[in-house]
Amino acid sequence: METLKLTIDNKQVEVPKGTTINKAAKQLGIEIPTLCYMELHDLNIENNPAGCRICVVEVEKRRNLAPSCATRCEEGMVVKTHTTRVLNARRTVMEFILSDHPKDCLICAKSGNCDLQAMAHQLGIREIPGQEIAAMSTYKKDTSPSIIRNQDKCILCRRCEMMCNTVQTVGALSAVNRGFMATVAPAFEQNLEYSTCTYCGQCVAVCPTGALTEVDNTPDVLRALADPTKTVIVQTAPAVRAALGELFGMEPGTLVTGKMVTALRALGFDYVFDTDFAADLTIMEEGTELLDRLTRHLKGDKTARLPILTSCCPGWVNFFEEYFPDLKDVPSTSKSPQQMFGAIAKTYFADKIKVNRKDLVVVSIMPCLAKKYECQREEFSLDGNRDVDFSISTRELAAFIKQANIDLNNLEEGEFDAPLGESTGAGVIFGTTGGVIEAAVRTAYEVHTGKKLPKVDFNELRGLEGVRSATIDFDGLPINIGIAHGLGNARKLLNDVRSGKSKFHAIEVMACPGGCIGGGGQPLHHGNSEIIKARAAAIYAEDKKKPLRKSHENPFIIKLYEEFLGKPNSEKAHHLLHTKYFDKKKKIIVKQ
Amino acid sequence: MSSIKIELRQEDVNKIKEICTSFNNDPQELINVLHKCQEHFGYLPAEVQEVISNELVVPVAKIYGVVTFYSFFTMTPKGKHPVSICMGTACYVRGAEKVLDEFKKELGLQVGQTTNDGKFSLSSLRCVGACGLAPVVMVGDKTYGRVAPDDVRNILKEYEEGK
Ligand code: SF4
Ligand code: SF4
Ligand code: SF4
Ligand code: FES
Numbered sequence: 001m002e003t004l005k006l007t008i009d010n011k012q013v014e015v016p017k018g019t020t021i022n023k024a025a026k027q028l029g030i031e032i033p034t035l036c037y038m039e040l041h042d043l044n045i046e047n048n049p050a051g052c053r054i055c056v057v058e059v060e061k062r063r064n065l066a067p068s069c070a071t072r073c074e075e076g077m078v079v080k081t082h083t084t085r086v087l088n089a090r091r092t093v094m095e096f097i098l099s100d101h102p103k104d105c106l107i108c109a110k111s112g113n114c115d116l117q118a119m120a121h122q123l124g125i126r127e128i129p130g131q132e133i134a135a136m137s138t139y140k141k142d143t144s145p146s147i148i149r150n151q152d153k154c155i156l157c158r159r160c161e162m163m164c165n166t167v168q169t170v171g172a173l174s175a176v177n178r179g180f181m182a183t184v185a186p187a188f189e190q191n192l193e194y195s196t197c198t199y200c201g202q203c204v205a206v207c208p209t210g211a212l213t214e215v216d217n218t219p220d221v222l223r224a225l226a227d228p229t230k231t232v233i234v235q236t237a238p239a240v241r242a243a244l245g246e247l248f249g250m251e252p253g254t255l256v257t258g259k260m261v262t263a264l265r266a267l268g269f270d271y272v273f274d275t276d277f278a279a280d281l282t283i284m285e286e287g288t289e290l291l292d293r294l295t296r297h298l299k300g301d302k303t304a305r306l307p308i309l310t311s312c313c314p315g316w317v318n319f320f321e322e323y324f325p326d327l328k329d330v331p332s333t334s335k336s337p338q339q340m341f342g343a344i345a346k347t348y349f350a351d352k353i354k355v356n357r358k359d360l361v362v363v364s365i366m367p368c369l370a371k372k373y374e375c376q377r378e379e380f381s382l383d384g385n386r387d388v389d390f391s392i393s394t395r396e397l398a399a400f401i402k403q404a405n406i407d408l409n410n411l412e413e414g415e416f417d418a419p420l421g422e423s424t425g426a427g428v429i430f431g432t433t434g435g436v437i438e439a440a441v442r443t444a445y446e447v448h449t450g451k452k453l454p455k456v457d458f459n460e461l462r463g464l465e466g467v468r469s470a471t472i473d474f475d476g477l478p479i480n481i482g483i484a485h486g487l488g489n490a491r492k493l494l495n496d497v498r499s500g501k502s503k504f505h506a507i508e509v510m511a512c513p514g515g516c517i518g519g520g521g522q523p524l525h526h527g528n529s530e531i532i533k534a535r536a537a538a539i540y541a542e543d544k545k546k547p548l549r550k551s552h553e554n555p556f557i558i559k560l561y562e563e564f565l566g567k568p569n570s571e572k573a574h575h576l577l578h579t580k581y582f583d584k585k586k587k588i589i590v591k592q
Numbered sequence: 593m594s595s596i597k598i599e600l601r602q603e604d605v606n607k608i609k610e611i612c613t614s615f616n617n618d619p620q621e622l623i624n625v626l627h628k629c630q631e632h633f634g635y636l637p638a639e640v641q642e643v644i645s646n647e648l649v650v651p652v653a654k655i656y657g658v659v660t661f662y663s664f665f666t667m668t669p670k671g672k673h674p675v676s677i678c679m680g681t682a683c684y685v686r687g688a689e690k691v692l693d694e695f696k697k698e699l700g701l702q703v704g705q706t707t708n709d710g711k712f713s714l715s716s717l718r719c720v721g722a723c724g725l726a727p728v729v730m731v732g733d734k735t736y737g738r739v740a741p742d743d744v745r746n747i748l749k750e751y752e753e754g755k
Binding site for chain 2: 170175176177185
């Protein structure tokens, strides 16, 4: 590797060619502040539009200050990172940004977690000159089912655009206009709802300010809890327990399952259930579908399309409805665990406790923003009553717990309620990339071969590589499995399916990098993949601890089929637990 | 999710496709494709951008971003009598901005806009090469030289109904 030497703040450093001044400084332990810059190591992605100019430094023999995040080192360069000229420039830049930024930190969702606020603080800004004369530009506020866009708070770092275009390949957002009207917006500045957005929430996860936030549904939940005529039940997705602790000062990867249950009970939920139960149910339905399609395919039935694609991620469902509507009969028809839970809760469970579905409120705690949109889909309600009434994110739950003055750290470990709170290890691993397909394999293998699995862990399906594949031996029958997380990676596999090149029998897709543990509703990880890895490890640890680790062994699932559903893929199961997909691609209509 | 229906005539769709093909449907040629389309249609309505997006496989948000970034692209149709004011150096120093301001005031328009009745639109041009006549104004194909703010009303009068 070619290297070069330079001097930063009177210290010599040797770096590979192509290194930026900012990174070279880091090597010396010198932190140059950045704002718009962001790096996602494991995705190999860098956002450096060099837009904010907070990171400027002095380079000897250059007239202008240079943005250190985007300027490459040169042999013999002499750099000064914190001269008075630099400090002055940073302050001016910050004052300029703040002069056109609302000052409502008091009620801003990002307050305390906002990069802009932190930077203003770090630079000691106490006054904003020119504030009285300069009128602030204003932009319409846009509320979609999942995401609120408040572009007045946009600092044009373009991280969201990078996420949406480069990582997710959705392309719903782009920088538009110039001057004071410049912002990031969907095409024709329409609301997000009318764009190609999948509601994956990855833009929200990287936005440094309060410009992009989730729709806050905690007031709805609070209202339901306060209503004595309502029975309010809650389900918690697997990825939540592996991340919630971070918002209470715990190390990433700390499992807080039991404490979370106790907190939810303290908040007043009548029953605390687990989405993992519904994940086990998903495996029963999806696994049966896989085996059915596979057997028919092997018998030469041309109508049995392979590969089968998982359908438990609503961000992913939105994506293929928009971009691959021609393949809409390829994914499994099984609903997501969130919606399966809702459907069972409002029928089987409502009957059991003799409560009318209208008086039963189902709340879900999700790592996800797409779930907010999903539970509002028309096909998931009956006479206007939703199967899942409200979905709140991990971040919203943490805020809710704090509001109620509950200290998660000091809670006893609680247990989920029966019957919808019992789950196997297979349900737990749904929270991470590779987990859904591993859970499916555990069950499909045993059902198909009639034999016990020699080993429950499938390490070949685990990891954080964006696209992975493995062949699993079903007792002489090789099953090819593909896995993708992040929609850009999913697109690659889908293009192969479209062109008939795909060799896979089954493909798992999750919209968010890392799977749900990296979901758009999780505690912000600021691009640090060590946090994602710690959450994944926590999920696998919880799976290991479980006495039962295969969905079809869950006694409450067995009972649910005996008492209520009959067999997997039965008519009743189809009616309650399966769905259909729609062609959402924009049509160009030709006038005659 | 996208629910907007788009309407275009078949010949328009064909024309856009033809323009895209002439640039090998290369996304790198987006700006050139937009130029050609604007030349043909006079402006770049949402519908046209949607078809280009399909042909070049570039997200329509990106295309809209480009269209709104460069001032020579417009999404509003030109008026029956497009008014353009040269903003080249010669015209500028001889007071073109005051002339432009007068047109803005008279027509109640900003640069890039069209009157509600579709009659006049207002745009600014880079040097048209008639510096000897500065400041220069064009209405349709007709050129006016040495225009002063006071002339604006008379110029517009020429295009009143019936003339
Ligand atoms: S939610 Fe996902 S798809 Fe929608 S704008 Fe954000 S990154 Fe793009
Ligand atoms: S919306 Fe947020 S992420 Fe996007 S450019 Fe603005 S500040 Fe950056
Ligand atoms: S990967 Fe998980 S968190 Fe992300 S959109 Fe899909 S279901 Fe939601
Ligand atoms: S961080 Fe370098 S220009 Fe914004």
